[in-house]
Each structure stands twice: as C-alpha cells, then as structure tokens.
Amino acid sequence: MKEKDSRIKRAVFPASAFVIALVLFALLTTVQMRMIGNYIDYRSIPIGVMVQVIAFWMAGAVFFTLLTSCQLRVNYDQPLERLSDAARKVAAGDFSVYLRPRHTPDKADKIDVLTQDFNKMVEELGSMETLRTDFFSDVSHEFKTPLAVICSNAELLQKSGGLTERQQEQLDGIQDAGRRLSHLIYNMLKLNKLEKQTIQPVPESYDLCAQLAACAVQFEDEWERRNIEFDAELEERAFARADPGLMELVWNNLLSNAIKFTPCGGRVSLTQTRQDGWISVTVRDTGRGMDEETQRHIYDKFYQGDAGRATQGNGLGLTLVRRILELSDAEITVQSAPGQGAAFTVRLPAATEREEP
Amino acid sequence: MIHILVVDDDAELNRTVCTYLNDCGFAVRGVLSAQEAYDAMYNTLYDLIVSDIMMPQTDGFAFARSVRQVNRRIPILFLSARDDLTSKQKGFQLGIDDYMVKPIELAELEMRVRALLRRANIEMQRRLTAGGLVMDADAMTAEWNGEEIPVTTREFNLLYKLLSYPKKTFTRAQLMDEFWGLDSETGLRAVDVYITRLRDKFSACDSFEIKTVRGLGYKAVLR
Numbered sequence: 001m002k003e004k005d006s007r008i009k010r011a012v013f014p015a016s017a018f019v020i021a022l023v024l025f026a027l028l029t030t031v032q033m034r035m036i037g038n039y040i041d042y043r044s045i046p047i048g049v050m051v052q053v054i055a056f057w058m059a060g061a062v063f064f065t066l067l068t069s070c071q072l073r074v075n076y077d078q079p080l081e082r083l084s085d086a087a088r089k090v091a092a093g094d095f096s097v098y099l100r101p102r103h104t105p106d107k108a109d110k111i112d113v114l115t116q117d118f119n120k121m122v123e124e125l126g127s128m129e130t131l132r133t134d135f136f137s138d139v140s141h142e143f144k145t146p147l148a149v150i151c152s153n154a155e156l157l158q159k160s161g162g163l164t165e166r167q168q169e170q171l172d173g174i175q176d177a178g179r180r181l182s183h184l185i186y187n188m189l190k191l192n193k194l195e196k197q198t199i200q201p202v203p204e205s206y207d208l209c210a211q212l213a214a215c216a217v218q219f220e221d222e223w224e225r226r227n228i229e230f231d232a233e234l235e236e237r238a239f240a241r242a243d244p245g246l247m248e249l250v251w252n253n254l255l256s257n258a259i260k261f262t263p264c265g266g267r268v269s270l271t272q273t274r275q276d277g278w279i280s281v282t283v284r285d286t287g288r289g290m291d292e293e294t295q296r297h298i299y300d301k302f303y304q305g306d307a308g309r310a311t312q313g314n315g316l317g318l319t320l321v322r323r324i325l326e327l328s329d330a331e332i333t334v335q336s337a338p339g340q341g342a343a344f345t346v347r348l349p350a351a352t353e354r355e356e357p
Numbered sequence: 358m359i360h361i362l363v364v365d366d367d368a369e370l371n372r373t374v375c376t377y378l379n380d381c382g383f384a385v386r387g388v389l390s391a392q393e394a395y396d397a398m399y400n401t402l403y404d405l406i407v408s409d410i411m412m413p414q415t416d417g418f419a420f421a422r423s424v425r426q427v428n429r430r431i432p433i434l435f436l437s438a439r440d441d442l443t444s445k446q447k448g449f450q451l452g453i454d455d456y457m458v459k460p461i462e463l464a465e466l467e468m469r470v471r472a473l474l475r476r477a478n479i480e481m482q483r484r485l486t487a488g489g490l491v492m493d494a495d496a497m498t499a500e501w502n503g504e505e506i507p508v509t510t511r512e513f514n515l516l517y518k519l520l521s522y523p524k525k526t527f528t529r530a531q532l533m534d535e536f537w538g539l540d541s542e543t544g545l546r547a548v549d550v551y552i553t554r555l556r557d558k559f560s561a562c563d564s565f566e567i568k569t570v571r572g573l574g575y576k577a578v579l580r
Contacts, residue, residue: 144460147460148459148460149369151462152377152460152461152463155464156376156377156380156463160380179462182460207530209530210528210530210531213529213572213573213574214531216573217526217570217574220526220570230571231571231572232573234572236544236546237530237544237545270572
C-alpha cells in the first residue's frame with residue numbers, strides 16, 4: 001500500500017462530507033415527512049423506533065459518503081496520483097515515462113485527455129534532452145582538435161628557445177589555460193558518454209588497494225613539489241566489485257581535488273577500510289573546507305564553491321564522480337566545515353568470497 | 358644520433374611531433390602510413406617508433422604486430438585518441454612499450470621517449486651503472502667499486518628494476534606482480550622484507566638510496 005503523499009491534506013473520510021450528507025438526508029426526510037405527514041400519526045411512533053430511523057439515516061449517510069469517496073478515489077485520486085508520480089520521475093530526468101489512458105478514445109474523460117497531453121509533453125522534453133546531450137558531445141569533440149593545435153604550437157614555441165622572460169611567462173600562461181581546457185573537455189566528453197549510456201560500467205572483481213596505490217603514486221610529483229604530506233593507509237589487498245576503468249577516474253578526481261585545494265605544507269590522506277561486505281575509501285585534505293551551502297552544490301556541473309578558486313578546478317570532476325558512482329552501486333559522502341578541510345568517503349561493494357581469485 | 362620514426366596519418370600532428378622531437382635533438386622522420394613506415398625501416402635503422410593507432414588500411418595494432426615479428430627490442434610508443442582500457446591492453450599485449458592518449462603534451466612525449474630510450478639502452482647493454490655501482494643483468498652480479506655484493510636472483514631483479522627507473526615510485530602490488538608472479542599467497546610484506554635486505558646489503562653504496570613512499574611503495578633515488 002503506497003504511503004499517502006504527505007502534501008495531501010484532505011482526509012479519506014472527510015468529516016465535512018459526512019455532515020453535509022447527514023444534513024441533506026435530514027432535509028429530505030423532513031420534506032418527505034411533511035408530504036405524507038397527513039396520513040401518519042407521528043405522536044404514536046415510540047421513541048425507540050424514532051431512534052432507529054435516525055440511526056438508519058446516519059448509516060445511510062455514512063454509506064453514501066464512503067461511496068462517493070470511493071468513486072472519487074478510483075476515478076480521480078488514483079489516476080492523479082499516477083500522474084503525480086510520473087511527473088516526479090520526469091523531473092528527476094526519466095523521459096521514458098508513459099501513462100496509459102484509462103478509457104478507450106471514444107469514452108475518454110478529462111483525465112484521459114490530461115494523460116495524453118502529459119505523454120506528449122514528456123516526449124517533447126525527451127527529444128530536447130537528446131538534442132542537448134548530442135550537442136554537448138559534438139561541441140566537445142570539435143574543441144579537441146583546435147585545442148591540440150594551440151597547445152602543441154605553444155610547446156613548439158617554447159622549445160625553439162630564444163625567448164625573453166616575459167615571453168616565456170606568457171607562453172606558460174597559454175599552456176596552462178590550454179591544459180585546463182583539455183581537462184575540461186575530457187571530463188565533459190566522459191560525463192556525456194556516461195549520461196547517454198554510451199559507456200556502461202562493467203563490474204568485475206579486482207584488487208582495489210593495488211589500484212588506489214597506483215593512482216596515488218601518480219600524484220607524487222605534485223605533492224612533493226608543494227610540500228604536502230601524503231599519508232596512505234591501505235589494507236594489503238581488498239577485492240571490490242566495480243568497473244576498474246571508471247573507478248580509476250573517481251580516485252584520480254578525488255585525489256587531484258584534495259591536492260589542489262590543500263595549501264603548501266598541508267596534508268592529504270587516503271584511507272581504506274572494509275566492513276560488512278562494503279569497502280570505504282576516504283580522501284581527506286586540510287584545505288579551506290566547505291560550508292553546508294557549498295556542500296549541497298559541489299556535484300552540480302560547473303559549480304565553483306569559491307569564485308577565487310575558479311582558476312583551478314573545472315567544475316565537472318565531482319559531477320563525473322557522482323555519475324560514475326550512481327551507475328556503480330556505490331555512494332559518496334562528504335564531511336567538511338569551513339577551515340577544517342574536507343573528507344570525501346566512497347563506499348563500494350566488496351567482491352563476495354566466491355569472486356575473489 | 359638517435360633515429361625516431363613517427364607514423365601518423367594526421368599530417369598536422371605528424372609535423373608537429375617531428376618538429377618538436379627534432380628540436381629535442383633527435384633525427385626524426387615522419388610518415389603517413391604503415392606502408393610508408395615499412396619502406397622507411399627498410400632503409401634506415403630506427404631506435405624508436407611513435408605510432409598512431411587509428412590509421413586507414415593498416416592500423417597501429419597490425420603495424421606493431423608485424424614490427425615485433427622482426428624486432429623484439431625496438432621501443433614502440435602508441436599515440437591514440439582511444440582512451441579505453443581495452444585498446445591499452447591490446448597494445449601492451451602486442452608488446453608496445455608505452456601508450457599516450459591524444460591530445461598529447463609534447464613535453465610529456467619527450468619525457469617518455471627519453472625514458473624508453475634509456476631503458477632500451479640499458480636492456481641492450483644489459484648493464485646498469487649508478488655512480489660506483491655496476492649491475493650486470495647477464496651475469497646477475499652487482500659490484501660496488503669493483504667489489505662484488507652477493508645477491509639472490511629476486512633481490513637483483515628488484516634493485517635492477519628500481520634503478521632502471523630512478524625517481525619512479527613502484528607500489529608494492531606492482532613489484533609483487535612483477536617478481537612474485539601469481540604466487541598470491543605471499544603478502545605484500547614480502548616486498549618490504551626484500552627491500553630491507555637490499556638496504557642492508559647496499560648500505561655502503563652512497564650513490565643511490567631506496568626511499569620509502571609511506572603506505573604506497575618504494576623508489577630508487579640517485580644521489
């Protein structure tokens with residue numbers, strides 16, 4: 001039995017309806033009594049019988065209320081409930097929703113017409129969404145080639161030598177920006193493919209600890225350069241059930257963010273634990289942290305928590321992470337407070353005993 | 358003079374890579390297809406090949422396969438727009454040595470090319486030197502300033518690997534995979550034990566040091 005939508009304030013057995021029905025019946029019987037009153041002596045009717053008659057009509061009123069309530073529920077409440085559910089699904093991004101009208105076209109009532117219009121609306125939204133994701137991916141693709149040309153020519157210039165210091169700086173600027181754009185495009189395309197389901201996670205059982213260590217090591221140059229202390233606490237071996245290629249992107253994004261947002265001399269830690277068939281991986285940093293408002297939005301596309309930092313991130317890393325985890329039977333939580341850094345924890349299923357090689 | 362062959366049907370990219378590597382001091386030749394590559398290789402001995410994967414007619418995989426049939430040693434570096442794990446696996450199974458995903462950073466390409474050349478050099482010579490340390494892979498001997506230090510096969514291989522890629526951190530799992538094979542009963546602790554032994558044996562060698570990257574792995578650092 002579905003839980004009643006808490007937004008609906010009207011009761012199933014409305015007292016008002018009952019009272020109205022009762023009053024109506026009272027009126028009707030009074031009129032009737034008047035009409036046949038001349039032929040029946042009311043004073044001779046015992047109190048007991050009077051009470052019975054009143055009780056009878058009350059029962060009648062109850063029955064009538066229930067009947068109308070039931071009719072309303074079947075013909076209006078339930079179809080509207082289904083419509084409401086469907087609308088919520090569409091709002092969440094599911095454009096495959098389709099409701100069947102209750103009656104055949106020659107007997108369609110207002111609700112059926114509403115259902116048809118609703119289906120049409122969903123179809124239109126769906127096709128707009130397809131256009132949008134296709135556009136997204138086409139544009140990203142188109143960016144790649146000219147961007148590659150910009151970056152490589154900048155590198156060639158730098159290599160050819162004979163530049164003044166100022167020119168060198170300017171060239172560095174071009175290269176940095178180019179690299180950021182490259183990264184952004186990469187993330188956009190990946191995210192797009194995941195959304196369009198061009199790529200689907202292919203879960204398998206693999207050693208998560210080995211993967212975490214391999215990913216962490218890639219950032220060694222960076223944390224050494226910025227004097228960041230990197231702590232890793234991993235089990236020797238832990239088999240997880242997930243798509244290794246996609247999870248690698250998750251770890252790389254989380255680690256990259258942690259290092260990016262930790263000031264020089266700070267600390268980043270990577271810990272992994274196992275419990276009850278789940279493996280938890282936490283990436284913690286000692287950056288400036290985030291307030292609750294920011295935490296709510298970090299997974300949004302292109303959200304930059306701090307406008308000043310807009311030069312560093314690309315706003316899609318966490319969106320990609322969340323998308324991958326959504327598709328992978330895993331979840332992510334964040335703990336943070338301003339001035340206290342942030343800790344991102346990913347929980348994913350451990351491989352079952354049978355699966356471990 | 359080191360000769361490099363660049364195989365890519367994208368003329369613009371080909372030219373860019375060639376120019377850059379030329380500026381790096383190599384003798385570079387660019388060709389637009391596998392067929393042209395075969396012709397070029399017939400006439401000149403190359404030290405390294407940089408190849409695209411997606412090319413018309415003969416693709417990078419087929420090209421690499423046929424090269425490997427006649428030359429097991431020449432380093433091959435794949436450049437590809439394909440980022441998926443399957444392509445990478447296929448490449449490495451065919452015996453290529455490195456894989457970069459386009460768009461590439463030319464500076465990174467240079468680094469990897471130099472690393473590959475260095476490794477090929479070491480392998481061809483089957484010898485490695487680090488200051489006063491000389492390791493001979495054929496004889497399986499390690500000498501410090503002329504004096505031999507006795508090492509077991511595994512100890513030798515482990516140190517040789519670390520010194521072949523100085524400053525590169527290897528995770529314990531990676532070292533485990535390479536030297537312990539599928540003996541998965543031995544825990545990662547075994548790696549720790551061997552490293553300790555190596556440090557002991559080579560404590561007199563001040564030309565290098567095996568550093569611990571806490572919680573992750575080890576790397577050899579030249580002093």
